[in-house]
Amino acid sequence: MKYLMLKHYRGGPTPAHDQPPMDRWTPAEVDAHMQYMSDFADRLRKTGEFVDSQALAERGAFVRADGAGRPPVTDGPFAETKDLIAGWMIIDVDSWERAVELAGELSAAPGAGGEAIDEWLEVRPFLTGVPGQE
Amino acid sequence: MNAALLRELVPAVIGVLVRRGADFASAEDAVQEALIRALDTWPDDPPRDPKGWLVAAAWRRFLDAVRSESARRDREGAVDAEPPPDPVSGADDTLRLYFLCAHPTLPPAAAVALTLRAVGGLTTRQIAEAHLVPEATMAQRISRAKKKLEGLPLHRPGDLATVLRVLYLVFNEGYGGDLDLAAESIRLTRQLAALTDEPEVAGLLALMLLHHARRASRTGPAGRLVPLADQDRGRWDTALIAEGVVVLQAALARDRLGEYQAQAAIAALHADAPTADDTDWPQIVEWYDELLALTGSPVVRLNRAVAVGAADGAHAGLAALAEVGDDVPRRTAVLAWLRERAGELEAAAGLYVEAARAAPSVAERDHLTREAARVRALSGSS
Numbered sequence: 001m002k003y004l005m006l007k008h009y010r011g012g013p014t015p016a017h018d019q020p021p022m023d024r025w026t027p028a029e030v031d032a033h034m035q036y037m038s039d040f041a042d043r044l045r046k047t048g049e050f051v052d053s054q055a056l057a058e059r060g061a062f063v064r065a066d067g068a069g070r071p072p073v074t075d076g077p078f079a080e081t082k083d084l085i086a087g088w089m090i091i092d093v094d095s096w097e098r099a100v101e102l103a104g105e106l107s108a109a110p111g112a113g114g115e116a117i118d119e120w121l122e123v124r125p126f127l128t129g130v131p132g133q134e
Numbered sequence: 135m136n137a138a139l140l141r142e143l144v145p146a147v148i149g150v151l152v153r154r155g156a157d158f159a160s161a162e163d164a165v166q167e168a169l170i171r172a173l174d175t176w177p178d179d180p181p182r183d184p185k186g187w188l189v190a191a192a193w194r195r196f197l198d199a200v201r202s203e204s205a206r207r208d209r210e211g212a213v214d215a216e217p218p219p220d221p222v223s224g225a226d227d228t229l230r231l232y233f234l235c236a237h238p239t240l241p242p243a244a245a246v247a248l249t250l251r252a253v254g255g256l257t258t259r260q261i262a263e264a265h266l267v268p269e270a271t272m273a274q275r276i277s278r279a280k281k282k283l284e285g286l287p288l289h290r291p292g293d294l295a296t297v298l299r300v301l302y303l304v305f306n307e308g309y310g311g312d313l314d315l316a317a318e319s320i321r322l323t324r325q326l327a328a329l330t331d332e333p334e335v336a337g338l339l340a341l342m343l344l345h346h347a348r349r350a351s352r353t354g355p356a357g358r359l360v361p362l363a364d365q366d367r368g369r370w371d372t373a374l375i376a377e378g379v380v381v382l383q384a385a386l387a388r389d390r391l392g393e394y395q396a397q398a399a400i401a402a403l404h405a406d407a408p409t410a411d412d413t414d415w416p417q418i419v420e421w422y423d424e425l426l427a428l429t430g431s432p433v434v435r436l437n438r439a440v441a442v443g444a445a446d447g448a449h450a451g452l453a454a455l456a457e458v459g460d461d462v463p464r465r466t467a468v469l470a471w472l473r474e475r476a477g478e479l480e481a482a483a484g485l486y487v488e489a490a491r492a493a494p495s496v497a498e499r500d501h502l503t504r505e506a507a508r509v510r511a512l513s514g515s516s
Contacts, residue, residue, distance in 0.1 A: 002266070048244070048275025051267050092267050094241045128495045129357075130308050 002051060002092050003099040005106060006122035009058055011083030016118045025112045033117075036109040044091060044102070055087035090126075099123055140172055140184065141255030142325075147188045148252055149227025156196050158234065159280040162252050164196035170257055228253070229329045232322075233292030236300040237283055244279035245300045246307075251276055254318055264313045297326070298338050298394060305342050316346055327381075336385035337395030343378035344401035347371040359501040363410040375405045396425040415445035432462045440468055448476035466492060467502060470509075479513030 022030060037053075044050035061076025078084055089106065093099050103121045111117035144165055151161035168191035172184075181187035235249040247265075250256045262272035305319035323339045351365040360366075382398045400421045407413040422438035425431075436458045443451020451472045458465055470485035486506035493499035 045270060046274055046278075048271050048273075048278055050271050092243070092265070092271070094243060125494075127493070127499060129497075130306065130495055 002090060002126040004124045004126065005089045005091065005103050007086045007088065009084040009086040012120040012122065019111050019117050029112055032110050032114065040106055049091050049093050051090035051092050053089040056085055058084065137173060143185050143188055144169060144255030145228040145231045145253050147185065147192055148231060150189050151192055151196055158283065160196055160199060162280065164192040164199065166251065167195050168192035169255060225329055232297050232326055234283060234286065236297040237286065238293050238296050239282055240279050242303060244275055246304055247272060247276050248279045249300055254322055260313050264315055294332060298334060302338060320346060333385040333388040333390050334392040334394050336381050337392055337398050340378045340382035340385065341394050341398035341401055343374050343381065344398060344405050347374035347378065347405065357497055359497040362404060370405065378402065391424065393425060393428050396421055396428060415441055419445050432459055436462050436465055436468055443472050443475060448472050474509055479509050483509040483513060
């Protein structure tokens with residue numbers, strides 16, 4: 001079963017702790033955070049549960065078609081109030097319980113002062129391509 | 135010599151290496167490497183004795199691995215380079231591999247991967263592509279599975295029920311990448327049926343054949359799901375159905391009923407109906423009663439409610455459904471269908487929408503959404 005663990009720049013429930021933004025952390029704290037993420041992914045490679053991990057820039061825009069022969073319309077940059085995805089990790093695990101366990105670990109990455117940030121991650125099951133039943 | 139024939143040699147070759155004293159994990163690795171080499175070189179330079187070639191290549195690789203290992207640990211000569219003569223039974227080796235790869239201590243995904251590699255003779259890359267995960271992840275999943283099996287004897291029969299569950303899991307994965315997992319699982323079940331004398335193995339084979347016979351009619355353009363009642367029965371594969379029925383009848387004659395035989399009997403009754411309206415629903419309900427007695431499974435109880443609804447009308451179906459727990463997947467879809475048949479169109483439309491939201495696959499979600507739209511149009515509301 002594949003699950004998407006979505007990390008947000010903003011949006012989601014109220015954070016558990018007040019954390020200064022990353023640009024206020026010390027370089028060593030930023031390194032420790034990144035190292036934690038990368039170690040976590042490596043661990044999942046070894047357990048055979050890792051599928052993919054990507055990070056997204058904060059910039060970008062909404063885009064839509066505007067009728068044949070006309071250029072697409074863009075709406076951006078994103079409003080400050082908007083939910084904004086920062087990146088994701090895709091895992092392939094045996095159960096929802098395991099997905100929740102792993103999201104809990106990933107959420108506890110160290111932040112300012114070396115404290116776990118306990119950020120909210122959005123966990124979503126993939127719809128399969130297998131129809132299953134008639 | 136095509137890739138399919140090559141694959142069939144894999145479990146026997148693993149067996150040969152193990153009987154020569156290799157441990158299962160190393161033997162399996164060595165055969166996988168020899169297999170990849172064979173897939174690479176045989177098309178241009180086919181060997182006269184394919185099995186002999188594979189055994190020799192795999193044994194060489196195994197010895198290389200052992201030597202570099204013992205060189206590291208500074209204990210040369212741990213393994214005798216002279217292989218003892220080959221003893222007899224390759225069939226028993228293959229059967230034991232089925233049991234080992236589907237060992238109950240393995241999580242299902244790991245058992246599936248290991249079975250496909252060691253018994254099915256597929257490469258790690260093919261298995262990874264079929265499951266849409268990176269090759270490195272699949273390689274780790276397989277090597278962890280083998281670690282878990284370390285020290286388990288290869289000479290003891292295991293749990294047949296787990297083997298059948300793993301094969302059925304592979305069957306239900308259907309297509310992935312350029313690999314037809316349904317066809318592969320049928321091949322492996324057919325081979326297992328030839329190696330054992332268990333009616334349940336034949337039951338599973340019959341079930342797979344009968345389901346597989348309907349595959350072409352089960353999806354429409356763009357992967358659209360076609361429910362059984364709407365399928366073009368002219369596209370069902372009559373040869374597969376005939377084979378499935380023969381296999382099933384021989385199994386049932388043994389008088390040791392099991393869940394796969396009962397499921398196959400239900401599939402056979404569907405296959406036997408020239409039109410959906412000709413379906414012998416009362417007899418299908420009887421088979422569901424048997425199946426329920428055998429398994430006590432809530433999913434069976436749910437499917438039974440569908441059959442009761444078709445046999446005795448929507449109200450009987452709803453009564454049967456009342457005995458099914460709220461948390462059983464697809465219960466809402468069944469409830470929607472029964473309410474529709476009871477003439478409660480508006481309620482049915484809402485339930486189809488709810489069922490679509492909970493659907494586990496894209497095809498089912500889209501199908502249930504279309505059902506909601508259809509019933510809404512019938513009910514005249516919007």
